Amino acid sequence: xxxxxxxxxxxxxxxxxxxxxxxxxxxxxxxxxxxxxxxxxxxxxxxxxxxxxxxxxxxxxxxxxxxxxxxxxxxxxxxxxxxxxxxxxxxxxxxxxxxxxxxxxxxxxxxxxxxxxxxxxxxxxxxxxxxxxxxxxxxxxxxxxxxxxxxxxxxxxxxxxxxxxxxxxxxxxxxxxxxxxxxxxxxxxxxxxxxxxxxxxxxxxxxxxxxxxxxxxxxxxxxxxxxxxxxxxxxxxxxxxxxxxxxxx
Numbered sequence: 178x179x180x181x182x183x184x185x186x187x188x189x190x191x192x193x194x195x196x197x198x199x200x201x202x203x204x205x206x207x208x209x210x211x212x213x214x215x216x217x218x219x220x221x222x223x224x225x226x227x228x229x230x231x232x233x234x235x236x237x238x239x240x241x242x243x244x245x246x247x248x249x250x251x252x253x254x255x256x257x258x259x260x261x262x263x264x265x266x267x268x269x270x271x272x273x274x275x276x277x278x279x280x281x282x283x284x285x286x287x288x289x290x291x292x293x294x295x296x297x298x299x300x301x302x303x304x305x306x307x308x309x310x311x312x313x314x315x316x317x318x319x320x321x322x323x324x325x326x327x328x329x330x331x332x333x334x335x336x337x338x339x340x341x342x343x344x345x346x347x348x349x350x351x352x353x354x355x356x357x358x359x360x361x362x363x364x365x366x367x368x369x370x371x372x373x374x375x376x377x378x379x380x381x382x383x384x385x386x387x388x389x390x391x392x393x394x395x396x397x398x399x400x401x402x403x404x405x406x407x408x409x410x411x412x413x414x415x416x417x418x419x420x421x422x423x424x425x426x
Contacts, residue, residue: 178287180205181395182417185402187374187410193217194372194415195225195280203287204232205417207300209372211346212278220267220280224347227263228284231255249291253357256286256295264353271349279348282355283314283370285419292362292421295355298343301376303384304360305367310385313360317345317352366421371401374412378405394418 180200186192193210195218208224210217231237237258260282271278281298294302299316315321319342345352367388375384379401387404391397397418405414 178203178420178422179394180417180419181393181398182207182370182415183398183402184415185374185406185413187406187412187414189411189413191215191218192413193221194374194413195221196370196415196417197225197229198417199229199233202229202232204229205285205287205368205370205419207283207370207372207415207417209281209298209300209374209413209415210278211280211343212275212348216275216278217280219270219275220278220348223266223270224263224280224282227266228259228282231259231262232286249359252286252288252291252293252359256284256293256357257355260295260297260347260353260355264347267347268349276349279346279351281343281346281372283372285368285370287362287368287419287421290362292360292366292368293357294360295357297353297355298346299373301369301371301373303369303371303381305369305385305388306363306365308385308389310381310388312381313358314356316343317356318343362421364422367397368419368421369397369401369416370419371416372413374410374414375401375405375416377412378408378410378414388418391418394420 182196197206208221210221281300283300286293296314
């Protein structure tokens with residue numbers, strides 16, 4: 178596999194996004210921090226570092242309570258534990274002016290023909306296969322949940338300021354429960370992990386176009402971020418592009 182990521186501060190004064198690309202672990206992450214002051218930067222870095230550190234520790238995979246007989250459940254349990262570790266680290270640091278900080282997380286753990294996808298908040302994971310782009314995550318946000326319930330008109334009456342409000346994030350007081358799903362990966366699949374600074378500016382059609390036009394992950398990540406900025410994104414813009422192997426491992 179090959180992968181690359183990029184992060185632009187964009188039109189913000191500081192960058193509250195973080196990403197990690199660990200091809201050796203098959204692990205890829207995007208985290209979007211929040212909380213004012215420097216809280217967002219700290220929270221996203223804590224989350225990204227904690228999850229990466231968990232997967233890099235071989236002893237973490239032999240902890241009691243994990244059913245080694247069920248590979249699918251085993252993978253999900255590992256991700257759940259990694260996110261719990263991340264939340265504990267955010268909780269420990271959330272004091273004083275940092276008490277409101279938190280972070281979203283979009284994660285992909287790619288191994289052979291298994292793609293484990295996890296997310297908390299509105300950072301997303303997409304898959305491009307055969308020219309078709311599919312969003313593998315559903316935002317934990319007021320907008321997405323009202324739209325799913327067929328009640329988007331309620332949001333229009335409540336005011337546009339609520340559009341960006343997330344209903345889950347990794348924080349000391351919020352709902353940090355991840356959604357985790359296992360997908361079958363196929364040779365040639367392209368995965369995209371991104372913060373909402375990208376998806377607020379680009380449609381699915383535009384995302385698919387940039388992914389298809391780029392032969393390498395580095396080029397795709399750079400083109401996507403630049404295009405989102407060009408089209409007026411007001412947020413930090415972060416994306417990670419992962420190319421699954423063209424032949425089975």
